[in-house]
Amino acid sequence: SEFIKQIPKIELHAHLNGSLNAEAFSALNALNGCQVDEHFYQILSTDPVDLKACFSKFKYAHELTQTVEAVALATEMVIATFYKENVIYLELRTTPRPLQGAVTCEDYLRAVISSIIKCRTKYPNILVKLLPSIDRSKSCSTARDNIAVIIEMKKEYPDVVCGVDFSGSPTEGVFEDFKPILERARSNGLKLALHCGEVENQSEIEEMLQFGMDRLGHGTFIRGKQFEMLKVAKIPVECCLSSNVLSKTVKAYDDHHFKDLFNINHPVVISTDDLGVFNTTLSKELLIAQNTFDLAEKDLIQLIENAIQSSFASDVEKEIMSQNVSELPTKMS
Numbered sequence: 088s089e090f091i092k093q094i095p096k097i098e099l100h101a102h103l104n105g106s107l108n109a110e111a112f113s114a115l116n117a118l119n120g121c122q123v124d125e126h127f128y129q130i131l132s133t134d135p136v137d138l139k140a141c142f143s144k145f146k147y148a149h150e151l152t153q154t155v156e157a158v159a160l161a162t163e164m165v166i167a168t169f170y171k172e173n174v175i176y177l178e179l180r181t182t183p184r185p186l187q188g189a190v191t192c193e194d195y196l197r198a199v200i201s202s203i204i205k206c207r208t209k210y211p212n213i214l215v216k217l218l219p220s221i222d223r224s225k226s227c228s229t230a231r232d233n234i235a236v237i238i239e240m241k242k243e244y245p246d247v248v249c250g251v252d253f254s255g256s257p258t259e260g261v262f263e264d265f266k267p268i269l270e271r272a273r274s275n276g277l278k279l280a281l282h283c284g285e286v287e288n289q290s291e292i293e294e295m296l297q298f299g300m301d302r303l304g305h306g307t308f309i310r311g312k313q314f315e316m317l318k319v320a321k322i323p324v325e326c327c328l329s330s331n332v333l334s335k336t337v338k339a340y341d342d343h344h345f346k347d348l349f350n351i352n353h354p355v356v357i358s359t360d361d362l363g364v365f366n367t368t369l370s371k372e373l374l375i376a377q378n379t380f381d382l383a384e385k386d387l388i389q390l391i392e393n394a395i396q397s398s399f400a401s402d403v404e405k406e407i408m409s410q411n412v413s414e415l416p417t418k419m420s
């Protein structure tokens with residue numbers, strides 16, 4: 088709807104290499120002089136896929152981001168994508184990885200950060216922050232090395248690097264092994280946004296909730312006692328509707344746990360996850376939420392406000408964004 092298009096939006100859960108749309112694909116193909124077909128990368132509702140198959144999609148994007156120039160361009164293209172649909176605040180997440188030609192994880196992060204800083208002039212109406220990701224399917228020693236780099240990057244760029252994302256294939260890696268590493272990030276002032284409950288694993292979910300976090304990604308399989316823990320802790324949940332339905336961890340939109348959280352006034356936000364892979368936009372996701380759960384305009388505004396308050400922006404930045412949203416003329420649609 089027109090209303091959704093026009094309202095200032097907030098994106099808190101977007102993976103860089105999952106958020107390359109068709110335009111980004113062609114720009115990166117042109118830069119690299121290659122021909123990676125975006126159709127391999129996209130998941131369509133008719134595809135017989137599961138979560139594992141979804142994870143195999145990222146390799147197509149990774150083929151396109153093999154140099155610091157390509158990583159910087161990918162960052163800029165993703166920022167431009169969100170900017171064009173009136174997203175005023177974006178927390179981008181990405182897993183630093185070594186690239187060809189002795190490019191280190193630190194170089195990877197520097198490429199992303201300098202692109203974010205460059206975009207502050209080019210796209211002044213969108214504030215972008217970075218959550219470097221820790222990939223649970225990789226080793227703890229990699230995670231430990233990366234956290235050390237991330238802590239240094241936060242000192243150097245405190246207004247860009249605001250936290251850490253814990254992601255990667257949820258059937259791989261043991262959360263317990265990553266606890267001291269994430270604890271180190273937390274004690275160094277980094278916020279924690281953890282993917283949790285993407286697959287059935289009650290003991291891990293409980294362990295993660297006990298450990299605590301500033302925001303929780305997905306939370307699809309959180310039930311019973313763990314759901315009570317989530318409620319009491321009031322941890323904001325990032326819901327990614329298309330991502331969950333297309334990767335078949337949720338049967339249908341109207342089955343989505345978003346409604347359970349929204350109905351009890353739990354802080355919940357709508358996010359895209361990987362708009363390239365799932366062929367979506369933040370506006371589309373909000374429209375799906377509106378249509379599926381019969382949301383009124385005031386509910387949509389509430390979702391934006393939830394996102395502002397759950398973001399890792401400073402209090403002053405939150406205040407400015409909130410002002411921006413509250414000044415909206417009502418009944419635009």
Ligand code: 5GP
Pocket residue numbers: 102103104105145180181182183220222253254255256257282285330360361
């Ligand atoms: P990148 O970190 O390379 O910029 O973005 C792609 C990566 O994000 C994937 O390789 C994966 O580690 C992570 N990712 C993207 N979507 C999801 C998701 O839905 N769940 C989890 N756990 N990780 C994801």
